[in-house]
Amino acid sequence: MPDPSAEPGQTLVQVEAAGVNFGDIKQIAGEHTDGPYAPKVPCPVFPAWRSSAGLRPADASSAMFRRAVTTKTVVSDRHLVALPPGVGAGEALAVLVQGLTAWHLLRSVARIRPGESVVVHAAAGGTGSLAVQLAREFGAGRIIATASSVQKRALALELGADAAIDGDTADYRERVLDADHGRPADIVLDAIGGPVLDAALDTLGPLGRLVTYGASSRQAAAAVAPSRLAVESITVAGFWVIPLIARNGTAGTELAQLLDLTARGHLRPLAGAEYDLARARDAHEDLLGRRTKGKRVLRP
Known part of the structure; x- marks a missing residue:
């Protein structure tokens, strides 16, 4: 493809890294077929809401923004955000999509209050791992992580969870209540959907909140x-960060707070596997097979 050219109000960026998200797989599979954020072009489809990090040729300052899975891209200036020193491309990508998602799940939708218990599904993933850390930052009383393997549960504990359990639906309620010292949960953050979402509803106490922000199981909930x-x-409640970014841009106070927490070492975005751009298929298959942890990155 020819190199793009920037128009007024846009900047040409050399892409250093592009993030891999589960939404990319849904686009490629044709499952994002409705609404303003569905693909509008025939195959080959470059997932339209990929987050990227790169350098602006004009001043070589770091920037991160949405929409790029190529070596060069043009981005609206309102989506450019300077990165603090010491924040790498993989960390920036994790903060932009997964970090903003975790922030809004807890603050804007669940409206966490100090002392409340939070259950985080898929706690070793990009969003889950940041949600565990932010729940601690926001004053959660007890954080319960679910993950599919011993290694992933150990990682969740390292990141600040008070307890880590298997997320399988069999005896799910009993495991959550036991991890919360017999108390029902105040908040559940779910990106798995299907039977897991249904089981999680039974763990909530009075005025409990469940926020769904994905369906990695690809199963319908009851x-x-x-x-x-x-x-x-x-x-x-439901949440999807992409319309929020489209409406408000990325240069908001929430993102600035997340970047500052990262730069100061208070937030640890997990940098996952890196793939050459030609291995994008491998990245997607590893994501589907739950063979990775943290933020997966493509390097053009």
Whole structure:
């Protein structure tokens, strides 16, 4: 493809790294077929909401932004954000999508209050690992992580979880309650969906909140009867960061806070596996097979 050229209000950027997200797989599979964020071009599809980090030729200052899986891209200036010294490309990519997601899950949607218990599903993943750390930063009373392997559960504990359990649906409620000293959970953050989401509803106490922000199981959750929610005044909410970025841009105070926490060592975005751009298929297959931890990166 020819090199793009910048118009007024845009900047040409040399891409240093591009993040791999589960949404890319859904786009490639044709599962994001409706709405303003669906692919509008025929194959080959370059996932349209890929986050990237790179250098601006004009002044070689670091920047990160959305939308690029090529060696060069043009980006609107309102999506350029200077990176603090010491924050690498992989960390920046994790903060931009997964970090903003975790921040809004806890602050904007679940509205966490000091002392509340938080259950984080897939806690060794990009968003989950940051949600564990931010829950601690925001004053959670007890953080319970779920993960699929002993190694991943150990990582969640290292990142600040108080307990780490297997996320399998069998006896899920009993494991969560036991990890929370017999108390029901206040908040559950779920990106798995399907039967896991259904099981998680049974762990919530009065005024509990479950936030769904993905469905990596690719299974539909059971229909939830309103009466099931009403008994304990439970809230089920959804969240997707992409429309938020599209509407507000990336240069917000939340992102600045996340970058500052990272630069000061208070937040540890997990840099995962790196792939040459020609191995994008391998990156997607590893993500589907849950063979990776942290933020996966493509290097053009």
